[in-house]
Amino acid sequence: MTVRVGVVGGGLAGITAALRCADAGCAVTLLEARPRLGGLAASFHRGELRIDNGQHVFLRCCTSYRQLLDRLGVADLVTLQDRLDIPVHLPGRRPARLRRSTLPAPLHLAGALLRYRPLSFPDRVRMVGAALALRQVDPADPATDAISFGDWLAEHGQSRRAVDALWDLVGVATLNATADAASLAPGATVFQLGLLTDATAGDIGWSRVPLGRLHDDAAALGLHDAGVQVHISTKVRALERTAGGWQLTSEREGERVEESVVDQLICAVPPAATERLLPEGAVDLPRGWSAALGSSPIVNVHVVYDRRVLDTPFAAGVDTPVQWVFDRTEQSGLHRVHSAPAQYVAVSLSAADDVIRTPTARLREQMLPALAALLPAARDARVLDFFVTREPHATFRPAPGTGALRPPPHTRTPGLFLAGAWTDTGWPATMEGAVRSGNAAADAALAPAGAPSGSVGVAP
Incomplete structure (x- = not known):
């Protein structure tokens, strides 16, 4: 019997989950409230220009996102640096550069840090010591999540200037929070995965086309070819567990619609919308958890x-x-x-x-x-x-303590699973985190049905 899977949300997490389930042989329906796919990593038209809603890059270590691009057949539309190289501009001064060497990690950045002109030489030396100490931090330890990244940096000899001119240079763009406002757990994750463990991990990639080409146009075609029924401009208003599975009530073109019943349901929408839709007690979190997670x-x-x-x-x-x-x-x-x-x-x-x-x-x-x-x-x-x-x-706002508010893909309610960059992926809220969450939710949904586990990057 073919397993029926419903996916609520057409961002990267929902796209990934839908493809993963379709590739495993499920009958998949995806519902998206916007008139397009891709979530916030998308494009819109301004006159004759196609504008990206935001500026999104990825790293060489973003293997799940890169696999999704392969699955959609658009890997040739992105570029990836041969070697991490960041021009750093300062008013009235010659630009500096953060460029890695070919040495193994963490030595690959030592030369760049020691030559980093926006900082004094003592700050550069102390930065190398803090980077080595950061490699030893365990991001999975709940105690780590309770600590401010900024406090940890200060305790490890980092001046205000060092935080402003380098740690936040990287951290703010990836965490969407300053070091002072962020938990040490995601802060350590960003630097460990991207800069301190593998010399090539932090090489930067970006799209050479509008993001809508990748996450809307190509995704729509890929989902169609995989047999996924996609309904855009369709807002899910309620979901109900019935004897036959999950009944979704949506609104499409101003009309109330009762969607076809599905056996498994993956909810891949933002935290506040998720909390509104979930049945009481579906997650092991206090009432109001989405507001506490913040944005x-x-x-x-x-x-x-x-x-x-x-x-x-x-x-x-x-x-x-x-x-x-x-x-x-x-x-x-x-x-x-x-x-x-x-x-x-x-x-x-x-x-x-x-x-x-x-x-x-x-x-x-x-x-x-x-x-x-x-x-x-x-x-x-x-x-x-x-x-x-x-x-x-x-x-989401990655403040100290918010790691406990990021739920896993499984819920307490049978047949109901969660996806989104805000879930417990081990990553900050990035495109990679979103894709990883989609794979995790799909694997969780497929397991009870006896389907094989895997990732969206490898179609059976």
Whole structure:
């Protein structure tokens, strides 16, 4: 008898879970409230340009996400550095560089850290010692989760300058929280997996096309070819356990719809929506757990200049409001609208509590001078377009103690499973974490049905 699986949510976690179950021979239905797939790692149209909602990169160690790209047949549409190389711009100063060597970890970064000009030499030396100590931290220990990453860094000799100019340079972009506001557990995970264990793990990859090509267009085709029934613009309002399985009630085009009953159900939506949908007692968490887990915003500032101002695919900023800036000219299709040398750059501002409500006009007043201070070519460039995208609830907030609020894929209710980058994946809220959660939920859903376990990257 074919197992019927329902997946609620069409982000990366839901896409992964649906493909995994379909590849195992299940009859899968996926329901997504938005009119597109991909969740927050998606694109939209602004005139003739295709704009990514946010700036997402991945690392060489993001093996599950890269397997998903392989499964969708779009691995050739991304690029991956041969060697970790981060240009670091400072106002009025020559850019610095964080580039790994070919030595084994952790020696591969020693030279880059010791030459890192934004820090004093004593800070550079102390940083090497803290990095070696961080390798020994156990992120799975509940005691680790209770500690602030910032407090741990201070205890290990890291100055305020070192935190601002290097630890947060990497940590804020991956944790969506500053070191002072983050738990040591995800902080240690980020640096151990990406920078301190395998020399090649932190090499950076990015899409050469709009993210919608990967996570919406290709995903829709891949799901269709796998036999998954996909219903977009369909918001699940309620789910009920019945004698025959799970009955979902949804809203589609303003109409109430009772979906076909499924045997297994994977809920892959954000925490607040999950808590609203789950039956009482489905998870071993206190009432209001999603609010306690919290959320952290991301703001993206988009600028189109009449000339090239950034000569690398991306750069990080120190001593500036600009955290990371990306060249999005090719991905957006800008040259179909403006003749060369026009350039479109996007500034990603993570942990953006202080600017999430700042009016666009005010952000323009702040960010254009900041970009001009970092990128000399921007000083005389004419701005052709300026706009802002905001995600008030981009990720969960990885504060100390929140690890206990990240549930596993299994619930207390038979046939009901959870997915999402906010679940207990062992990773922060990243694309890799989302894909890993989808695989974990699918494996949990398949196990009672006697189906084989595995990952979405390897189709049977």
